[in-house]
Amino acid sequence: MRTADPELHRQRRQQIVGAAVELFATKGLAKTTTAEICRAAGVSTGNLFHYFPSKLAIFYALFEVDRDEWDELFAATAADPDPWAGLMRVVDQLAADAAHPVLAGLLVEIFAQAHRDPECAALVAEGDQRMLRGITALVERLVADGRADPVVPPPDAARWVLTTTDAFHTRGYPEPDRDRTTEIAQAKRVIARLLGHPEGR
Amino acid sequence: MRTADPELHRQRRQQIVGAAVELFATKGLAKTTTAEICRAAGVSTGNLFHYFPSKLAIFYALFEVDRDEWDELFAATAADPDPWAGLMRVVDQLAADAAHPVLAGLLVEIFAQAHRDPECAALVAEGDQRMLRGITALVERLVADGRADPVVPPPDAARWVLTTTDAFHTRGYPEPDRDRTTEIAQAKRVIARLLGHPEGR
């Protein structure tokens, strides 16, 4: 008898998810057909449904990748003795994600889906809470060190940091004269001013 | 011969668009069928396509309503002798739109569509530019009056105002403990601080 190989299983799932990401981002969830995903991933229909029960399940699997990456980054910032540097690393990562065409397209698709699908909304909420916890911890350390004096309590301030980084996402249209570098620098100054950090003066 | 009636034409288009808005917002563009729109609007298939060449054309028509409303508001703020009061009216309007469940759902759908449809992206860009022009004018008046000292030039500051108001939008999941009133007050303080207006101190 043939036993299940967990490593192969994980690899096949990864292969399918990787192929689906690009399709979801460019065509949208509704307009992406399972047949296309099969073609892109190089698996048969039957095989695809062996690894995922539905098209939506593939979509939801995307969240796992994101979760693992952010857990890793926040662990690093927690270990960093300088909370401001850690916060700036978070900002840089968010900027990098927003500049990534596939990820950016995927995100708007995820928000649209979350607005009408409670399961997707729960996954988004979970990710958001994780982000907010991580950033709040950094802000609290800044306040404790006497290096910040935010207009609002740290949890709210953390939310404002996320709002600020939302500026990295275009509203769906390309802005040709966009300078990502100065944009990030501006965002950091804005955050500094919001948090009452010396760099915002 | 029978002549075209512009008023009837306008009315029928409005009727169709009005019915479609809700469907687009709740089900999404792709999952809304023209048959459903017909049923909701109380018109036949043939009639619907007499007024709009395609389903997408109905979607695009939504932008016209938005444009007219904002033109009106910005005309009012331009006439208002107090630019700060005008800016706060803009913020209030943006907050009201974000709190409106149908409009909020529609907006994420529009952004998702814009990410893969250049025509939609152009319409979004046009609306954005209009918003930025209006806000920039208000910021410039504040600076001229010596009532503001933004960290960045007025056009960039206007962009940051819009980014701040993005906080009003949910990320697609219900946030039960959300207090819209204090949220708006916070946003106004944040904007004041960004612009270097006295209320941000």
Next chain:
DNA sequence: GTCTATAGAGGGATAGAC
């Protein structure tokens, strides 16, 4: 008589089920 508004059946394409 000609053009507009409306209606609804069905074509052509395609997705998903079995």
Next chain:
DNA sequence: GTCTATCCCTCTATAGAC
């Protein structure tokens, strides 16, 4: 791989205004 269902849109037809 076949079969059914569905969807966007076209086409033809009718009623009535000018």
